[in-house]
Amino acid sequence: MQRRDFLAKATVGAAAAATLAACGKSETPPAAAPASSPAAPAAPAVHGALPEVKWRLTSSFPKSLDTIYGGAEVLANRLRAMTGGKFDIRVFPGGEIVPGLQALDAVQQGTVEMCHTCSYYYVGKDKTFGFGTSIPFGMNARQMNAWIYYGGGQELLDEFYAGYNVQHFAGGNTGVQMGGWWRKTVEKVADLSGIKMRIAGLGGAVFSELGVVPQQIAGGDIYPALEKGTIDAAEWVGPYDDEKLGFYKVAKNYYYPGWWEPGPVINFFVNKAEWAKLPKEYQEAFQAAAYEANVTMMAKYDHQNPIALSKLLQNGVKLQKFSDEILTAAYKATQQLYADEAAKNPAFKKILTAYDKYRRTENAWFSVAESRMDNFLQSQT
Numbered sequence: 001m002q003r004r005d006f007l008a009k010a011t012v013g014a015a016a017a018a019t020l021a022a023c024g025k026s027e028t029p030p031a032a033a034p035a036s037s038p039a040a041p042a043a044p045a046v047h048g049a050l051p052e053v054k055w056r057l058t059s060s061f062p063k064s065l066d067t068i069y070g071g072a073e074v075l076a077n078r079l080r081a082m083t084g085g086k087f088d089i090r091v092f093p094g095g096e097i098v099p100g101l102q103a104l105d106a107v108q109q110g111t112v113e114m115c116h117t118c119s120y121y122y123v124g125k126d127k128t129f130g131f132g133t134s135i136p137f138g139m140n141a142r143q144m145n146a147w148i149y150y151g152g153g154q155e156l157l158d159e160f161y162a163g164y165n166v167q168h169f170a171g172g173n174t175g176v177q178m179g180g181w182w183r184k185t186v187e188k189v190a191d192l193s194g195i196k197m198r199i200a201g202l203g204g205a206v207f208s209e210l211g212v213v214p215q216q217i218a219g220g221d222i223y224p225a226l227e228k229g230t231i232d233a234a235e236w237v238g239p240y241d242d243e244k245l246g247f248y249k250v251a252k253n254y255y256y257p258g259w260w261e262p263g264p265v266i267n268f269f270v271n272k273a274e275w276a277k278l279p280k281e282y283q284e285a286f287q288a289a290a291y292e293a294n295v296t297m298m299a300k301y302d303h304q305n306p307i308a309l310s311k312l313l314q315n316g317v318k319l320q321k322f323s324d325e326i327l328t329a330a331y332k333a334t335q336q337l338y339a340d341e342a343a344k345n346p347a348f349k350k351i352l353t354a355y356d357k358y359r360r361t362e363n364a365w366f367s368v369a370e371s372r373m374d375n376f377l378q379s380q381t
Contacts, residue, residue, distance in 0.1 A: 050279055055089045055113035058098040062220040063093040065241050067300050071172035071266055071293040072116040078289035079282075087282050089114070100218040107269045108165045111206070114270040116171055120201030123218070125164075126346045127341050130202045131355055132168060133155050134264035136334040141173040141263040141298055143362040148265070151358050156351050166330065167275045170292040172266035172297035175305075179255030179322055181226065181247040186255075188324075189329045198222050198234035203260025203335065209333040210326070219245070226250050235261075239308035240301060248317050255320045259330055266297065333348030 057076065061069040069091075076089040092112075094100030101117035103124055117295030131153075139147060147153035148170050161168050180199070193211035197204075206216030215231055225231045225252045232273055234251070235258060236242055248254070268290055278286070313319070322330075342349035 017150045025360060040069045042303065049063075050083070050086055053087045053278065053282065054275070055087075056097065057089050057091045058094070058103050058106055058112050058115045059091060059304045060094045060103045060115070060117035060218070062095075062100075065219065067084055067297060067304065068172065068241060068266060069093065069116075069351050070300075071297045074293040074296060075116075075171065075268065075286075075289045076290055079285055082285045082289065083282065087285065088303055091116075094218060095221065100220070101216065104164070104166065104269055107271050110271055110273070112271075113274045113277060114268060116266065116268055118264065119168075120199065120264070121303075122265075123202055123205075123332055124216075125172070126347065127202060127345065128160055128207075128351060131142050131351045132161075132265065132267055133201060134261045135202050135355075136260040136337075137262065137331055139263050139359050139362060141175050143359065144173065144263045144265050145170070145294070146362065147355070152354060153358075156354055160347055160351065161269070162272070165175075165272050166269040169268040169270070169287065170265050170294045171268040171290050172294055174237045174261075174264055174266070175298055176263060177235065177258035177261040178238050178242065179258045180233055181242070182233040182253040182255055182320070183251050185320060186230075186326065188222050188323070188325055192326070195233055196231045198225065198231050199260070200235075201260060202334075203235075203258075205337055206260065206330055209337070223247065223250070232250065238301065238305050239312055240304035243308045243312055248312055248315055252316060252318050253320050254312065254317050255322055257322070259322070259327060260302035265294075268293075 003317045004006070033192070037317045057072055059069055059072050063069050067355055072089075076091050079087045094103070097112060098106045100117075101121050103117040104119075107110045107115045120130045120134060122129040134144075138144075144153075148157070154168070157168050171208060180197070182195075184191075186195070189210055192207070194213065195211070196213045196215055196217045197207065197210075199207060199215060204212075208214055215225070216325075217231070219236060222231075222234045222236060223245055226234050226247060234247065236245060242248070242254075270286075275283070338352055342352055
């Protein structure tokens with residue numbers, strides 16, 4: 001090994017160790033998981049004299065997207081199994097009760113008892129909603145689980161969501177997403193000017209600083225908008241869902257990574273009054289079922305995405321990576337967005353402070369064994 005290479009690698013390792021050491025001085029590991037976190041993915045069967053409960057769940061997703069929509073079905077099916085059918089949740093696809101992007105409003109107003117959606121769909125109400133799903137250059141799926149279940153994230157989010165009359169539970173994750181489908185290639189920041197793009201969450205606000213015109217469109221409406229030229233680019237999730245939606249038929253450039261969605265959590269929101277009515281046994285069963293929905297969605301996507309990507313490449317899709325110029329500009333714009341919002345929004349500042357501290361600790365750890373192992377194996381494939 002050349003001395004120069006060794007010093008470079010040693011510097012990276014030392015920086016990670018220093019970050020971990022600094023974080024460790026101010027962090028006290030929790031003695032146990034938060035009460036809101038289930039200890040296992042399943043719970044004892046609940047029967048006996050408990051009441052029958054019938055809820056309606058409105059999803060933000062079409063039924064055709066079996067994995068992301070299916071998270072709600074996992075929850076409902078497991079609850080029926082654990083309660084002998086006494087706790088029955090009926091799942092409705094986006095649009096059957098209310099439009100997909102109004103799912104949270106329906107729960108908040110008591111139109112339905114709960115929904116399955118993405119918190120960042122509602123950043124128009126308050127940018128703090130972004131933290132519940134994903135923020136640009138934020139934590140990945142495993143890190144988000146660690147933050148929510150053990151790092152105080154659940155409590156911070158529940159404090160914020162209480163102002164909207166809802167209780168939150170993690171209900172799935174897609175893993176880091178792709179950067180979407182583009183009609184033309186983009187290499188420089190200047191290439192982004194005037195592009196109309198379907199994009200959710202705070203990523204749209206960042207892209208707008210780079211010249212993109214963001215559009216908020218529900219999943220089921222993206223294809224016709226892209227086909228008709230109403231939009232020039234669109235992001236959804238990743239290969240499995242994107243192949244199902246057929247985006248490759250109207251836009252061949254498939255970009256990566258989706259820097260605005262490194263680990264997006266799909267959310268269960270429950271009306272607080274309805275949650276309070278549930279017997280304790282049902283609340284425990286619900287949390288266990290939500291835990292299972294959260295874990296299995298990520299596993300299913302990890303299984304399906306490489307298969308789907310292979311099919312897309314066979315259909316002439318061109319994989320494109322965002323240039324360092326675009327990524328760097330997006331990162332700088334992101335940091336400015338966070339600083340500006342924190343200066344005027346106390347709720348955003350409170351969660352950002354805790355979130356960013358936790359993210360730095362997690363990234364320092366992931367940069368050691370995890371990163372080295374991944375990079376080596378990928379170089380051998």
